[in-house]
Amino acid sequence: MPIHLENVGIAVRDLEEAIAFFTDLGLTVVGRDTVSGDWTDTAVGLDGNHARIAMLQTPDGNGRLELFEYIHPDAIETSPTLPNEIGMHRVAFSVDDIDEALRIAARHGCRPLRGVGTYGDSYKLSYLRGPSGILVMLAEDLTKS
Structure with a gap:
């Protein structure tokens, strides 16, 4: 079965701040939306899922980041990941x-x-x-x- 990396999703505190940072580094916004409803609840596995999203792409067209800011439920603050922690790293x-x-x-x-x-x-x-x-x-x- 062929597999292709679609994007890396990152929840952010402030979507506009994150977009400004990554676009200044050279990524381009290729799409924005606000998503909610049964399909997002099912796909994400989170009831009442409602978020503002932006898809950014690297200049070579090979890498994408999906940034999302939760409207509902409230985003949960966590301590920033340390370089040696297990899980999503960087x-x-x-x-x-x-x-x-x-x-x-x-x-x-x-x-x-x-x-x-x-x-x-x-x-x-x-x-x-x-x-x-x-x-x-x-x-x-x-x-x-």
Whole structure:
């Protein structure tokens, strides 16, 4: 059976804030909607599911994020995921210039957890907290320079 990754879904506290962050990094909004009703209750497994959603796409067209902000039921705040916790971990992006990507993230109040590390002669990498505490990894491929 063929399988294809459709998107990664992320619940956010503030949809507009998250859209601004990811579009500044280079993603494009390809759709927006407000969803509710029996079909969403069934598909998501949550009674009274009502959310505002936005689908964002990477410039190469291969990666998509679905961001959603719950209208009902109320969103449940949790502690931000730590890099060593089991479960949904992070979303990662390749960037041409990690320093520029970090400057863009900083305009949104998002800074590296510790700094930028270099993996051999291959990658410069950094984890940061994006909007709603989302862990975001940025990676610059040094072999393309």
